[in-house]
Amino acid sequence: MTIQRRIPQRGSAKVKRTLGVQGALEWAFRVEQAQLELPPPKDVVEEGFGFGLEYVLLQRALLGCKVDGGQHKMGSYTHPDAEVIAAAVAGMPDSLGGIRMAIQVAELARAGMTPDWMPGVVPRCVPLETKNNQHGERAKTIVVGAERVKTRGKWRTVDLLACPVTWRPHPEQIASARRGYEDWWQALDWVRDGLIVGKMLREVDVSTTMPRMRPWKRSQ
Known part of the structure; x- marks a missing residue:
């Protein structure tokens, strides 16, 4: 067969x-x-x-x-x-x-x-605004109040400054x-x-x- x-x-x-x-x-x-x-x-x-x-x-x-x-x-x-x-x-x-x-x-x-x-991206706290001067880039500040302080025996009024911040990327x-x-x-x-x-x-x-x-x- x-x-x-x-x-x-x-x-x-x-x-x-x-x-x-x-x-x-x-x-x-x-x-x-x-x-x-x-x-x-x-x-x-x-x-x-x-x-x-x-x-x-x-x-x-x-x-x-x-x-x-x-x-x-x-x-x-x-x-x-x-x-x-x-x-x-x-x-x-x-x-x-x-x-x-x-x-x-x-x-x-x-x-x-x-x-x-957005791989590898981590939010960073950074100034809301910046400015450039002779010293380089600096954060912009705003006046948030005033305070009386005594310097050299005299009372003076000074501004209280703060730097607004934000998260980037949010x-x-x-x-x-x-x-x-x-x-x-x-x-x-x-x-x-x-x-x-x-x-x-x-x-x-x-x-x-x-x-x-x-x-x-x-x-x-």
Whole structure:
């Protein structure tokens, strides 16, 4: 009895690229130059726009159709997976920032950047105002009262001076920057879950890898 083995032909199946969601976004927007297809404002009704891009992509996937390249590239090719990723970002729910967050996610990915959470920044107590004279930079002072003092046997009235101070950067500025980073992280988490569950990508596998949720915790 002769046993024959079937040897799979090379190139019969494409090996998918595995990327974290941040890497997938940067590939789609920075490398493939995918564009956001944002819906028109709610108070604007445009003829011919009955469905969002996400709906169209979903229907094409169900029908087994190939997703066309982006219309904004004027004849150049945009990978279909990049279009799907852009469509997922465009569908950002209002609870995560909606269109504003979608634009931020796309632009940061296009620049290969993450939100500035002000790493290593520590608030410092500094004079509110300074001035320069022959002795260099000096803090500005204000008169906050007067006091009678006796000098060389005579009573004199002298001003009581104080230096107004402030915190730079203000702790609230740092807290705000880090809240912005957390909002961005939550948006990426939503996009990642949607791409994994949707299974619409043909040549890219989105892994569960995420940027650090609170990188400042580690730095502290």
